[in-house]
Amino acid sequence: MSNQLIQSAYKTLSGYTPLSGDCGRLCNSACCTSEGAMLLFPYEYDLVKEQNYEFTKQNLKGFGDVYAMTCNGTCDRAFRPLSCRIFPLAPKMIQGKLYVQLDARGRSVCQLTHQSILSLNEEFIIAVKKTLIMLSEDDTITRCLSAMSELVDLYKRKIL
Ligand code: SF4
Ligand code: SF4
Numbered sequence: 001m002s003n004q005l006i007q008s009a010y011k012t013l014s015g016y017t018p019l020s021g022d023c024g025r026l027c028n029s030a031c032c033t034s035e036g037a038m039l040l041f042p043y044e045y046d047l048v049k050e051q052n053y054e055f056t057k058q059n060l061k062g063f064g065d066v067y068a069m070t071c072n073g074t075c076d077r078a079f080r081p082l083s084c085r086i087f088p089l090a091p092k093m094i095q096g097k098l099y100v101q102l103d104a105r106g107r108s109v110c111q112l113t114h115q116s117i118l119s120l121n122e123e124f125i126i127a128v129k130k131t132l133i134m135l136s137e138d139d140t141i142t143r144c145l146s147a148m149s150e151l152v153d154l155y156k157r158k159i160l
Helices: 002-013 082-086 122-135 139-156
Strands: 053-060 063-071 089-094 096-103
Touching: 002 082, 002 096, 002 122, 002 139, 053 139, 082 122, 089 122, 096 122, 096 139, 122 139
Parallel strands: none
Antiparallel strands: 053 063, 089 096
């Protein structure tokens, strides 16, 4: 069931991109070719474990262990993780309500994270928010979204 939620999230986000054109052309796909791992969402590992990614486990404060993946800079887009699909956005949880925010963890690689969120494609922002709200049907995912929100906040305040 929860695995299906992640698959639904992939589907809901299908076709939406941060800018109306291919932003990878602006930066030579910096987020795909730079160092750094993307965190997997709960239940997502089973969907992507056969891909040519490397997996480690990381402790996500306030949640617990999560899988983190790295790739060689290319992937089968049908199997790219959710974190890649929503980047440069991340969840923002305020008093139990879900919003989106620019992902401060990506500041060293993505120029879009230095601009206003309004510079992103509005349909992309709406699709990401809708997806995160849909995922929050699951309590475990909700706890993970909250922990991710806090992690990004720490980066924003330059504590990490
Ligand atoms: S680094 Fe930012 S601008 Fe470049 S491809 Fe990734 S999301 Fe787009
Ligand atoms: S899995 Fe795909 S989308 Fe994600 S960082 Fe790697 S190449 Fe980019």
